[in-house]
Each structure stands twice: as C-alpha cells, then as structure tokens.
Amino acid sequence: MFNLFVNLYVKVEAIIGKNDEAIMNFEKVRSIDPYIVTYMDEYAMLLKIKSDHSKLNKLVHDLLSIDPTRPEVFVALSVLCEGKDERGTLSNAEKSIRIDERHIPGYIMKAKKFYESALRLEPGYLGAALALAELHVIEGRNGDAVSLLERYLKDWADDSLHVKLAQVFAATNMLQEALSHYQAAQRINPQNEAAKKGLERLEKQMKGVDPDALEEEEENEVDDADGEQIETELL
Known part of the structure; x- marks a missing residue:
C-alpha cells in the first residue's frame, strides 16, 4: 500500500x-x-x-x-x-x-x-x-507541448492557442511567459473565459498563493453557509 x-x-x-x-x-x-x-x-x-x-x-x-x-x-x-x-x-x-x-x-x-x-x-x-x-x-512532456504549439504562432492569431501555451507555462512555473500568452489571448478575444480565469489563477500564483487552496476554502464557506441555512429552516 x-x-x-x-x-x-x-x-x-x-x-x-x-x-x-x-x-x-x-x-x-x-x-x-x-x-x-x-x-x-x-x-x-x-x-x-x-x-x-x-x-x-x-x-x-x-x-x-x-x-x-x-x-x-x-x-x-x-x-x-x-x-x-x-x-x-x-x-x-x-x-x-x-x-x-x-x-x-x-x-x-x-x-x-x-x-x-x-x-x-x-x-x-x-x-x-x-x-x-x-x-x-x-x-x-511539457517541453514537447510548448515546441509543438509555438510552431503555430507565426501562422495563427488564435486565442485558444495562446491559452493552451499559457496553461503549460503556468503548470511549469514559468509565470511571466504564462502571463504574456494569457494577455495575448485576451487581446485577440476579450470574451475568452479560459483566459480570464487563467489570469485570475496566475495572479494568485505570482503572489505565492495556492489558487486551488483558495478555491477549496471558498467551496467550504459555501457548504457551511448552506448548512447553517438548512439548520435555520429546520428550527
């Protein structure tokens, strides 16, 4: 085990x-x-x-x-x-x-x-x-992923391409590179939700905060609030 x-x-x-x-x-x-x-x-x-x-x-x-x-x-x-x-x-x-x-x-x-x-x-x-x-x-194979995607940058002005590159860079703690590609994605498509959420996570990472830990805390707070509401209704 x-x-x-x-x-x-x-x-x-x-x-x-x-x-x-x-x-x-x-x-x-x-x-x-x-x-x-x-x-x-x-x-x-x-x-x-x-x-x-x-x-x-x-x-x-x-x-x-x-x-x-x-x-x-x-x-x-x-x-x-x-x-x-x-x-x-x-x-x-x-x-x-x-x-x-x-x-x-x-x-x-x-x-x-x-x-x-x-x-x-x-x-x-x-x-x-x-x-x-x-x-x-x-x-x-994060390096292979970056090499593959970067070959398409010259010919494709595509927000999803920049988001994917940003995600790979963020996962390997190359935060400045990730920031650059998230910003490029937003310039191409300001409505790209993946870029918006990615930037929010990246800002937390750049401050040295675990973004997943914060999400778990927020979920727990919601669960606690729901539990309190149910108890109030029962009373």
Whole structure:
C-alpha cells in the first residue's frame, strides 16, 4: 500500500513537470519492490522522454516477466515501439484497453497516434495540434507541448492557442511567459473565459498563493453557509 501511495505521488511529480525527480523516485520504488507493476507505464513514458533506451528496454523486459496480463505492460510496450514501429505502438495500446477499458494511459497512446496521423495528413490542423499538446502535458512532456504549439504562432492569431501555451507555462512555473500568452489571448478575444480565469489563477500564483487552496476554502464557506441555512429552516 505504501508503494502505491509513493507511486501516486511520483505520478503527480511527472504531471507538474518534475520529470527528473519522478524518475529518481520511481527507481527508489522499484528498488524497494522490484515486482511492482502499478504506474510503471508512467515510468516508461518518462524514460522515453529522457531517451534512456537501455532502462526502458530493461523495464519492459522486467514487466513482461512479472505479469504479462496487466494493461501497464502493454502501454510500456507501446511506449517502447513508439517512433520505431507505429503499428506496434497502436496495437499494444489497444491490447491494454482490451485488458482494462478504464486504464487511461492506453487511451492516451492511442489518441496520440490518431492526432499525429492527422497532423501528418494536414500539418496546419490547429485542433489536432492543441489536442496533441494536451496529451503531451498529461504525459509530462511539457517541453514537447510548448515546441509543438509555438510552431503555430507565426501562422495563427488564435486565442485558444495562446491559452493552451499559457496553461503549460503556468503548470511549469514559468509565470511571466504564462502571463504574456494569457494577455495575448485576451487581446485577440476579450470574451475568452479560459483566459480570464487563467489570469485570475496566475495572479494568485505570482503572489505565492495556492489558487486551488483558495478555491477549496471558498467551496467550504459555501457548504457551511448552506448548512447553517438548512439548520435555520429546520428550527
């Protein structure tokens, strides 16, 4: 149970862009329990980002010997095939979904192949680029997401493009860059709600305040007020 908790913590590190720390902690978990499979597909994705092919190969070999029936194993295989065997990438992602249709990383790999194919057929398809960038962020590939989106800035004056870039920069604590893109989005479309809300969150971040903590406090205050109103009505 402890290892599962640590794995979940490491997964969060990857989501917020702390890839090196996440890799180091995944390795610690494996040293404690070499037979753990849960979230090891996430570890495989991080090794792919770092181009650590020897560790990725060993991880996949180990997972296959531990339990070849788990969806994480086929996602890891899909990651291993990525860039070398596109059919294998898609096939293994689909196998992971057949084993467990609730296993999200399998869908991520499958969706990536779909959007990459769409962009090969139509490189200027901004919708596919935005969707693929979101998948990169989910995988912890924030740098890849930024590189992809910035290629479209020259040809697209699009508020959603700037909002997505701002969100990625904000998630990696590059707050000035995030501010610049939120402001650009508002100049293009002053009615963009995502830009407005993003700026509100960003202002809190720039003051060193956790915006999510404030939202939770506000929700609790609303719940308390509702509870008091119900008690008054009962009296």
